Amino acid sequence: MTTELRQTDQGRPLPDDRLKHVLYLLRLCRYFDERMEALYRQGRLPGAIYSGRGQEGTHVGVASALEPDDSLFPTHRDLSAQLTKGLDLNRVMAQYWGRIDGYLRGRDGNSHVGDWFGHRTFAVISHLPIAYPVACGAALAYKRRGDKRVAMAICGDGSTSNGRWHEAINTSSIHRLPVVWVVNNNQYAYSTPNTLEFGVPTIAERAAAYGIPGVRVDGANVLEVYAAAKEAVDRARSDGGPTLIESVSLRWRGHAGHDPAKYMPRELLEDHMANKDPVKNFETWMLAEGIVTAGDVEEIQKRVEGEFEAGFEFAQSSPYPEPGDVTKGLWVEDGYWTSEPGRGGGTEAS
Amino acid sequence: MAKAQVEAGAAGHGAEPRGKRTEAGEATYLIAIAEALWEEMERDERVYMLGEDIGAYGGAFKVTEGFIERFGDGRVMDTPIAEETIVGMAVGSAMEGMRPVAEFQYADFMSSGFDEITTVLARYHYRSGVPLPVVLRGPSGGGVRASSFHSINPEPWFAHAGGIKVICPAFPSDAKGLLKSAIRDDNPCMFLEHKWIYRRIKEIVPEEPDFLVPIGKADVKREGSDVSIITYGAMVHKALEAAENLAQRGMSAEVVDLRTVYPLDEDTVLRSIEKTSRALVLSESYRFLGIGAEVAATIAEKAFEHLDAPVERLSPPNIPVPFSPTLEDAFLPGVSDIEAAVERLSAW
Numbered sequence: 001m002t003t004e005l006r007q008t009d010q011g012r013p014l015p016d017d018r019l020k021h022v023l024y025l026l027r028l029c030r031y032f033d034e035r036m037e038a039l040y041r042q043g044r045l046p047g048a049i050y051s052g053r054g055q056e057g058t059h060v061g062v063a064s065a066l067e068p069d070d071s072l073f074p075t076h077r078d079l080s081a082q083l084t085k086g087l088d089l090n091r092v093m094a095q096y097w098g099r100i101d102g103y104l105r106g107r108d109g110n111s112h113v114g115d116w117f118g119h120r121t122f123a124v125i126s127h128l129p130i131a132y133p134v135a136c137g138a139a140l141a142y143k144r145r146g147d148k149r150v151a152m153a154i155c156g157d158g159s160t161s162n163g164r165w166h167e168a169i170n171t172s173s174i175h176r177l178p179v180v181w182v183v184n185n186n187q188y189a190y191s192t193p194n195t196l197e198f199g200v201p202t203i204a205e206r207a208a209a210y211g212i213p214g215v216r217v218d219g220a221n222v223l224e225v226y227a228a229a230k231e232a233v234d235r236a237r238s239d240g241g242p243t244l245i246e247s248v249s250l251r252w253r254g255h256a257g258h259d260p261a262k263y264m265p266r267e268l269l270e271d272h273m274a275n276k277d278p279v280k281n282f283e284t285w286m287l288a289e290g291i292v293t294a295g296d297v298e299e300i301q302k303r304v305e306g307e308f309e310a311g312f313e314f315a316q317s318s319p320y321p322e323p324g325d326v327t328k329g330l331w332v333e334d335g336y337w338t339s340e341p342g343r344g345g346g347t348e349a350s
Numbered sequence: 351m352a353k354a355q356v357e358a359g360a361a362g363h364g365a366e367p368r369g370k371r372t373e374a375g376e377a378t379y380l381i382a383i384a385e386a387l388w389e390e391m392e393r394d395e396r397v398y399m400l401g402e403d404i405g406a407y408g409g410a411f412k413v414t415e416g417f418i419e420r421f422g423d424g425r426v427m428d429t430p431i432a433e434e435t436i437v438g439m440a441v442g443s444a445m446e447g448m449r450p451v452a453e454f455q456y457a458d459f460m461s462s463g464f465d466e467i468t469t470v471l472a473r474y475h476y477r478s479g480v481p482l483p484v485v486l487r488g489p490s491g492g493g494v495r496a497s498s499f500h501s502i503n504p505e506p507w508f509a510h511a512g513g514i515k516v517i518c519p520a521f522p523s524d525a526k527g528l529l530k531s532a533i534r535d536d537n538p539c540m541f542l543e544h545k546w547i548y549r550r551i552k553e554i555v556p557e558e559p560d561f562l563v564p565i566g567k568a569d570v571k572r573e574g575s576d577v578s579i580i581t582y583g584a585m586v587h588k589a590l591e592a593a594e595n596l597a598q599r600g601m602s603a604e605v606v607d608l609r610t611v612y613p614l615d616e617d618t619v620l621r622s623i624e625k626t627s628r629a630l631v632l633s634e635s636y637r638f639l640g641i642g643a644e645v646a647a648t649i650a651e652k653a654f655e656h657l658d659a660p661v662e663r664l665s666p667p668n669i670p671v672p673f674s675p676t677l678e679d680a681f682l683p684g685v686s687d688i689e690a691a692v693e694r695l696s697a698w
Contacts, residue, residue, distance in 0.1 A: 133439055134439075134441045134445070141446035141448050164465075333536070
């Protein structure tokens, strides 16, 4: 069963205002992704970028199923999920430019962001399956204390080849931990296709090996993704244990900004862009259902563009961290992270 | 029920580690470590243990024997053989306010959790400000004929990770006080228990519930005036034996026990060198880029004007720990090697 993409009739699974918010998030994430890539190509953005374009349905869909107290262990490619969790765009953009107002005070850049004490998101680590065991630990804490909370971890298809992925899912099954395992199967791990990552037809069917439910959904349909995630989150919250969700999409861009992805068949990409665009699909559905008008969509787009411009300005005017603070914050007792940081680093990079 | 068990333990018949002291009230290094764990588990319900075979079996070296009966399987958690996940779970639960103490059956198996230790545990607070009060415990060191995969001294690997305090006690009291400090510390701590010491060394160990030994402070275990032996772990006991032999030949060696190898207590080391002007750096970690290399460099850099002889290092070569007694004895610095080194230094 899990080899098929799940098709259900969702109707309207959320109130209209929340559906409108989903559309806003999809539009925001798409616009952010496109603009940041343009800035990167113009040499105006330092560091790296990891585009999530074409996969917003997966990331917005799964994160929409979480409550504020639930934790999210994301990857560099699913900034959309963190924005759905509520991260402030200004502070996210300050992080990209290495500024003190970024969530990590310039200690890390790009989408390696996180806001643990605020929105309960783990600061992304490049070794992607590394967060799976950590999510187990958060879920263990919830279970031990009887908190009705859930941990959700996201990774890509490449991570499923790694031992941590297996260890963590196995352990979560043994202890029936309240955790949701999400795999954004965007069909490529850097340049490596699914066929060179695993020898089974789908990732979702591996759930059977751990004795947990597995579901395979269409990442181009944000409502299908949301429904699967909501079911999994509810199961975890009611002591039903973990679930594995495979959401199938395509990585429209290269692994990172420098990668032209010439290894990807052109017709595959064109098919996805034309027929499996999660943003366009959802917008079409919202218009057809009469939940939004063309005017509403235009207004959402204006809001998104305004927020991006404001975020850009905020980031440019935020100071760099002070060089003298470089060794601070290693140990808890030096107090760096519990006090206001120095703001005398200026706004000009060397 | 629980209280009754504790009382029975105190009488020497039950689970509580303190009941396992000798009639004279001495505790072995192993029992002192168990006492620290027990007391901190009693004191703070956020403290819990996880690891392989630590529950019903009581751990590979029986440090946690009796704990599951007292604290239950919720706080004494047997894990699958998945070291990355043991460390990762410790991290995740610490992020949510728990205070995990993870046991490795041997410190050698910490390498099976290396990525979670060095990439997540060591770096996360500096990047994000989220405290990770995690303790990783494991038996380290050689001299017990356990060969390549059960004898390692991994302290340089983890001291080099940057964000982990690395503790290597030599005496039961220090082990107890330092482990209690580590469990109460808000930073990641690695606690390396030298398995050669476990059942060999015993002493009267403090019983006060708040007996703590500060992390990052060395201790002079024997005062001397001619040569300073800077060391830690099982080598402290070799150094003390050598110092005793040397005293009979009229030479006075001071033995400085680092106790914590990272952060390094430079002040205590440098004060000793100012006094003796001669340094023997003795370590069971490899000579090349081992803990001794860092100590020797620190002395050369900061105490040059006090030195009357070149700094000498004594530590094993960079080869796997061999099994056969003749080979392992040739591999490890021995008491006679230490005496010879002190004599060489004294001749300057």
